[in-house]
Amino acid sequence: MIKTSLSLLLVLVAMSFTFGKYTPKTGKRNPQTLSRGWGDQLIWAQTYEEGLYWARSRNKPLMVLFHLEDCPHSQALKKVFAEDNEIQKILDEDFIALNLMYETTDKHLSPDGQYVPRVIFVDPSMTVRADVTGRYANRMYAYEPTDIKLLLSNMQKAKKLLKSEL
Amino acid sequence: MIKTSLSLLLVLVAMSFTFGKYTPKTGKRNPQTLSRGWGDQLIWAQTYEEGLYWARSRNKPLMVLFHLEDCPHSQALKKVFAEDNEIQKILDEDFIALNLMYETTDKHLSPDGQYVPRVIFVDPSMTVRADVTGRYANRMYAYEPTDIKLLLSNMQKAKKLLKSEL
Numbered sequence: 001m002i003k004t005s006l007s008l009l010l011v012l013v014a015m016s017f018t019f020g021k022y023t024p025k026t027g028k029r030n031p032q033t034l035s036r037g038w039g040d041q042l043i044w045a046q047t048y049e050e051g052l053y054w055a056r057s058r059n060k061p062l063m064v065l066f067h068l069e070d071c072p073h074s075q076a077l078k079k080v081f082a083e084d085n086e087i088q089k090i091l092d093e094d095f096i097a098l099n100l101m102y103e104t105t106d107k108h109l110s111p112d113g114q115y116v117p118r119v120i121f122v123d124p125s126m127t128v129r130a131d132v133t134g135r136y137a138n139r140m141y142a143y144e145p146t147d148i149k150l151l152l153s154n155m156q157k158a159k160k161l162l163k164s165e166l
Numbered sequence: 167m168i169k170t171s172l173s174l175l176l177v178l179v180a181m182s183f184t185f186g187k188y189t190p191k192t193g194k195r196n197p198q199t200l201s202r203g204w205g206d207q208l209i210w211a212q213t214y215e216e217g218l219y220w221a222r223s224r225n226k227p228l229m230v231l232f233h234l235e236d237c238p239h240s241q242a243l244k245k246v247f248a249e250d251n252e253i254q255k256i257l258d259e260d261f262i263a264l265n266l267m268y269e270t271t272d273k274h275l276s277p278d279g280q281y282v283p284r285v286i287f288v289d290p291s292m293t294v295r296a297d298v299t300g301r302y303a304n305r306m307y308a309y310e311p312t313d314i315k316l317l318l319s320n321m322q323k324a325k326k327l328l329k330s331e332l
Contacts, residue, residue: 022207022254029207032200040197041188047213050268088188102216105271 037078038065038099042092048106051098055124061158063091064109065099066118073144074117080145087152094159112140119143119151121158132158204231204265205248208258214272217264221290227324228288229257230275231265239310240283246311253318260325278306285309285317287324298324 034044045051048064055062065081067074081087091097103114108128110118118141121129132154133140134147143151200210211217214230221228231247233240247253257263269280274294276284284307287295298320299306300313309317 022205022251022258024207024258029209031206032210034198034200034212039188041190041195043195044198046200047266047268047270049270053268085188092188092190100213102213102219104213104215 034099036067036069036099036101037082038067039082039088039091039097042088042097045096045098048098048100048104048109051096052122052126054096055122056126058096059124060094060096061124061129062096062098062122063155063158064120064122065097066101066103066109066114066116066120067099068101068116071116073142076145077117077143077148080148081151084148084152087148087155090152090155090159095155112138115139115142117142119154121154123158129158200265202233202235202265202267203244203248204233205254205257205263208254208263211262211264214264214266214270214275217262218288218292220262221288222292224262225290226260226262227290227295228262228264229321229324230286230288231263232267232269232275232280232282232284232286233265234267234282237282239308242311243283243309243314246314247317250314250318253314253321256318256321256325261321278304281305281308283308285320287320289324295324 033040034046035042038044045054045062051062051064054060067078069075103110108130109120109122111120111128111130118139119134120141121132123129134143134150134154136142199206200212201208204210211220211228217228217230220226233244235241269276274296275286275288277286277294277296284305285300286307287298289295300309300316300320302308
C-alpha cells in the first residue's frame with residue numbers, strides 16, 4: 001500500500017515536471033544556440049554592436065560570418081569551418097566571433113554586396129578590413145569549403161596586420 | 167588477448183572522439199543559447215534587424231527585453247518571466263521575441279534612458295510603442311518581478327491595439 005502511494009506520488013511529481021513548463025503547441029523545441037553550428041565551444045557575440053564593443057575593449061579583430069540556414073554554400077562552409085580545429089582555436093583565442101543571418105544597417109559590412117556566405121573582418125579601430133579578401137573577383141568576401149586554408153591565412157593576416165599597425 | 171585488443175581499440179576510439187574536437191584551454195563550455203534563460207522553448211530573433219523583419223513580415227508586435235547577466239533586477243525578472251506560462255504562451259504565439267544585452271543604435275528603443283531591465287514594444291508598422299509603460303515614473307519601461315501581471319496585461323494591450331489600428 002505504501003509502495004503504491006509512493007509510486008503514485010512519483011508519477012504525479014513526474015507529471016508536474018512535464019506539464020509544469022510551457023510547451024509550444026507544435027511540440028518541444030531544442031533551444032537555439034548562438035553558434036548556430038559554426039563552433040559550439042566558442043563564445044559568440046549576439047549582435048554587431050556587441051561584437052564591436054568586445055573588439056574595442058579586448059583589442060581583437062571581429063570576424064563577421066554572414067550565412068543562411070537554407071543556403072547550401074553556407075551550410076557546406078559551416079561544416080568544414082566547425083570541424084577545422086586550427087580555425088576554431090584562432091577564432092576562439094584571437095578574435096571576437098559573430099555569425100549573422102540578417103544584414104546590419106552598416107553598409108561597410110557589404111563592400112561588394114549582400115550575399116552569403118560572406119566573411120568580413122573588422123579591426124578593433126572599427127575599420128572594416130576590405131583588403132582581406134577571398135579568391136572570387138565578383139564576390140570578394142565569399143569562401144567555398146575548399147578555400148578553408150585561405151580563410152585561415154586571412155585570419156592570420158587580419159590578426160598580424162593589426163599588431164603591426166599598433 | 168582478443169578482449170584486450172578490443173578494449174584498447176575502444177579506448178582509442180573514445181580518445182579520438184574526445185580529442186578530435188576543438189576544446190578551449192579553459193575547458194569545455196556549454197553552448198550559449200539565444201534565449202539566455204528568458205524562455206528556452208521560444209523562437210528568439212538574434213538581432214534587432216531580424217526582429218523588425220519578422221515583425222513586419224508576420225504582422226506581429228516585437229517585444230524587446232533589455233537585460234544584463236550581472237544585474238540582479240534583470241535576473242529576478244527573468245526567473246518569474248521564464249516560469250510564467252501565460253507570458254511564455256502569448257510571447258510565443260503573438261509576438262516576435264528578442265532579448266538584448268547590448269544597446270542598439272536606434273534611440274527610439276530608449277525613450278527615457280538606457281537601463282535594465284527594460285521592456286519595449288515595437289509595432290509591426292515599425293513604431294516604438296512608447297505608450298505601453300510600467301509603473302515607475304522615472305523608469306517607465308522597467309518591471310519588477312512583482313509587476314509580472316502588469317507586463318502580461320501590457321502584452322495584451324500591445325497585441326490588441328495593433329489589431330484595432332488596422
